[in-house]
Each structure stands twice: as C-alpha cells, then as structure tokens.
Amino acid sequence: MSQHRSGIVLIASIVALAVLGLSSPANAQQLVSVHPVAGDPVASGNALLSAVAGITDASATKPYVVKVDPGIFNLGGNSLNMKQYVDIEGTGQLATVIQGTGQTASFTNGVINGAANAELRNFQLQSQASGANYSFAIYVQAANTSIRDVTIVSTGGASTRGIRDDDGNITVQGVTVTASGTTVYGIVVDGVFASPKPYIRRTVVNVSSSGSTGTGYGIYMASAAVPDIRDVEINVTGGGQAVGLSYDYANRNIGQPAGPFVVLLENSRIGVSGASAACYGIQLTGSGNILFVDTSKVYGVGGAGYGLYSTDPTATIYVDRSELSGGTNSLNANSTGVYLGATRLGYPVSAPSPTCAATYRAGTYSLVTSSCVFQ
Numbered sequence: 001m002s003q004h005r006s007g008i009v010l011i012a013s014i015v016a017l018a019v020l021g022l023s024s025p026a027n028a029q030q031l032v033s034v035h036p037v038a039g040d041p042v043a044s045g046n047a048l049l050s051a052v053a054g055i056t057d058a059s060a061t062k063p064y065v066v067k068v069d070p071g072i073f074n075l076g077g078n079s080l081n082m083k084q085y086v087d088i089e090g091t092g093q094l095a096t097v098i099q100g101t102g103q104t105a106s107f108t109n110g111v112i113n114g115a116a117n118a119e120l121r122n123f124q125l126q127s128q129a130s131g132a133n134y135s136f137a138i139y140v141q142a143a144n145t146s147i148r149d150v151t152i153v154s155t156g157g158a159s160t161r162g163i164r165d166d167d168g169n170i171t172v173q174g175v176t177v178t179a180s181g182t183t184v185y186g187i188v189v190d191g192v193f194a195s196p197k198p199y200i201r202r203t204v205v206n207v208s209s210s211g212s213t214g215t216g217y218g219i220y221m222a223s224a225a226v227p228d229i230r231d232v233e234i235n236v237t238g239g240g241q242a243v244g245l246s247y248d249y250a251n252r253n254i255g256q257p258a259g260p261f262v263v264l265l266e267n268s269r270i271g272v273s274g275a276s277a278a279c280y281g282i283q284l285t286g287s288g289n290i291l292f293v294d295t296s297k298v299y300g301v302g303g304a305g306y307g308l309y310s311t312d313p314t315a316t317i318y319v320d321r322s323e324l325s326g327g328t329n330s331l332n333a334n335s336t337g338v339y340l341g342a343t344r345l346g347y348p349v350s351a352p353s354p355t356c357a358a359t360y361r362a363g364t365y366s367l368v369t370s371s372c373v374f375q
Contacts, residue, residue, distance in 0.1 A: 030064040036071025045075040058085040070095035082115035090123025093151040102127030102135040110136035114145030121148045129157035142167040149174040159183045167194040180208045191224030209239025218244045230266040237274040244270035249286025260288035272300040284310040299325040
C-alpha cells in the first residue's frame, strides 16, 4: 500500500511540475555560486570577476543568478561589468561585502557597471577611492538596471558618487547610499541623449561634504531626467552648498528633450543643514516645469536656507499636505504658479503671487492668508 501511495505522490508531483512549467530545462534559472577564498579578499574578488565573465550564454530564456557567499570580495582597481539577464545576489547586506577603489578619470566607470535586464541585490558595496580620482560605486549607461536591498558606501574621491545613471531607467528600491568627500552626489541621473525615468522607492541617501568649496547633493536629476521618487529619506550636511533634491533642467545638450517636465515627490523627508553658503531642500531650475510635492517634509537650514528654491521663471509648483521650512524662506520662487494646500510653513514664502489654502504657520498654528502672508 505504501509503495502504491508513493507512486501516486510521485506522479502527482511530476504532473504539478509540468503544469507549472518547472520541468522544462529552458525555464530553469542558472545558478553560479561564488565562494570567498579564506583570508584573501583580493583572490575572492578575482573569483567573483571570473564567475561573471565566464557566463556567455545568458538570455531571456536562460537567466543566471550569481550567488555570492558571505565574505569580503575586493576587486581592487577592476570593475565588475554586469551582463544582461545575469543577476548578482549576496547573502546579506552585512554578510557579503564587495569592495573596489572606484577610481576613474571619467564619469563612465564604477566599482560595478550596470547592464540591461539585470539586478543587484542583498549585499554591501564599497567604493574606496583616494586622492584626486572620482569614486563611483555604481555606473549605469542606458540600461534598466535594478538595484534592490543594497547598502552603498562611496568615499575618498575628490568627486564622489554613490550611483550615476546616464540615460537609463534604473530602479532603486530599499537601498541605503552613504557618500562623502568634497564634491559629493548620492544618486545622479543624467539625461544625456534621452529622458530617463528613474524609479526610486524606500531609499535612504546620506551625503556629507567638506570644505567651504565643497558641494553635496542627495539626489541630482540633470538635463532631461524625469524621476518618480516616493518614500525616500535624504540627509545632506556640510560643505559650502548643500542640496537635498535637485531638478536641474537649466543646462541641456543639443538634441536633448526640451521639456517642460512633470516631476513628483511623495511621502518623503529631506533635511539639509550645515553648509556655509546655502542649503536647499529642493532646487528647481529650467523653464516651464511642473513640480508636485505631496505628504513630504522638506527643510534647509544653514547659510541661506530654503525648503524649496526655484529659479524656473514659468514653473508651476504644487505643495500639498506637506511641511516646508528654511532659515531664509520656506519657499522661494520667481514664478507666479505657486500653490500650497494644507501645508505647514516654518518661515515665510517668497513668490510673486502665491496661493495658500488651509496652510498654517509652524509654532503658532495660525493660518496664513490666501496669498501666503504670515499673520
């Protein structure tokens, strides 16, 4: 009887696998395991480089996962070049550590270089440059690389980046970026020849800049990048100028999309402080752009401090159910299309003809006028 029942179970299992398509080798995910070399992080790093380089037949129907075991994998001055349909997965953000110098003479190289249809996940990445070189942890060019549940630390370069994306529709989820140096950017997305649409969720960006000439940017969207940013926390401190979130649409190359652009920040917190010259929670440049800020807290304190600062002369700005504060102005804009609803203001608003509804002053909780004047 037991043999008969075992046969039924075996047949049922085979049928179930067939129904799910799991019995077909064409659907099987290829797994490549990378083990550390005991006591030798450089040899471990070489093993990781070789494992990825050795994959030559990855495709949409034959995807690979490179599973990196716990340990330190030091790539030195080499870059780990991802491949299409090859994911790189660690065993924990404290357990698996990939290191490299991240040094490059240009903006087009990182410790890891991204690829289309591929994902990085569940490990820690360290870019440890020194001297006058750039320090880039991740560089992506025109690819939809996904970065999920990764801790990124980028230090030591005169110009430091956690993630730089040129023309790619990257996805960043559950990521922590910590970057420090003189000129520092946590995440940069640049629309060099296209209008990339990065998707950023549940991410923390910590940036610290040093020196009176230093500049720090939490998230910097340049040229024609149109991000979808929600559930993020950005902290920027120090330097001469500090910016939490910059939408820089003023300078575009010939052939780039001209805009205007519609951008959204939702359910996020941006704190900027400690810069000697100027602190901007959100900065907007260009012409005719539309910015939505919803359920977010944004402040800039230190030097000339602003929660939201716009030099776009024809921008339309909507701020709803949020909090803005700055040592100089909560919001400073030179356009007429400024609208605030159910928002808390720490300092006055400076704009030609702003409109406020159900908006109130922090501390006193007194409503401001419909033209955003403190009473």
